[in-house]
Structures are given as C-alpha cells and as structure tokens.
Amino acid sequence: MEAYLGEEDPAAHTFSGQTLRNAVLFGPPGHAYVYFIYGNYYCLNVSCEPEGKAGGVLFRALEPLSGIEQMAKARGVAVNGPKDWRKLTSGPGRLCTAFGVTRDRDNGVDLTSQAGSLWIGDDGYQTKAILMTPRIGITKAAHLPLRYVLDGNPYVSGTKAGKS
C-alpha cells in the first residue's frame, strides 16, 4: 500500500485543496475513498487523518484470503492454485475489480463498521517486516519512500510482480 500525505504531497489528489472527488479524504478517518482512473479502473483508499485534514492510504495490492472463485470470475481470469492468486489483486484497479468495488457503491463507506458494503477486519496476520520503497505509477514526487510492502509477502503490487 502507499501513503498520500494530502496537501503537502504533489502526487496526492488532495494537493490542490478539497474538491468534490476527494472530499472523503478530508473527512473522518477509516472511510473508503474510491476513485475512477483512466476511464477503466477504480482505486481504493482509506482516509487516515482526522476530519478536516487530508491524507490517506492507497491499497495497491492485498492477499486473497477467501472468495477466490468469486474474485476469479469478477476478474475474468483462470485460477488454478495459490500461485495464480496474485493475478486477482496485485494492482489497485485489479483488486477493486476482484472485489466488485465501485465508486458508486463504496465511496465514503465506513471501513471500520461491518454495516457497510465494504470493511476492514483483523485476520490476525503477523507482519514480519515492512519495507519502505519509492512509490510507483505516479509522475510527481515519485521518489518519496511512501510505499509500504510486507516483506516476504508475494501479494504485492506491480504489474509485473511475481517473477523469478
């Protein structure tokens, strides 16, 4: 996942102040900010700063835990085993497609409450280490080490991720 600092980050949507689209990033933390990009894909963010202050985290990738078949169907790809799970969620647009996340349905929902259409829970995963790397896919301030990846976890973002 990657962090976007808000008004101080040239790469963030919130850099130029609050707009209709990024309003949720200025709202209370723990809410979903879903935006449509390049005419084809959605990206999922979570607001992190207190209300009134911009800032959020972009989910670039995650590890599939359940509903594999459902995700595969949504993504339109064949999945034969854990080795193919990467195809499902290794990218911002991909994971949203796999989850069926759309701005219409999920933008602004409270991710800390299971009452909504989408939420985040604690699965008890033990994080060994987190690596900080430069962000990818952006044209401004891309050098800032605001990208966080779980060390040793194969389900990281990157279109070409997972070779070797």
Add this chain to the structure above:
DNA sequence: GTATCGATTAGC
C-alpha cells in the same frame, strides 16, 4: 463551455 491529464492495465 472545451482541452488536457491521470494514484492503470493489457497488449504488442
């Protein structure tokens, strides 16, 4: 109102 860009992905 019109012009341009983009936190992407799939395809060559």
Add this chain to the structure above:
DNA sequence: CTAATCGATACA
C-alpha cells in the same frame, strides 16, 4: 513501449 478510455480538473 503504446493504446484504450472517461471523470475530474484547469483554463477561457
């Protein structure tokens, strides 16, 4: 490396 594709933003 380049095309696809549309909403938001910038500018007149």
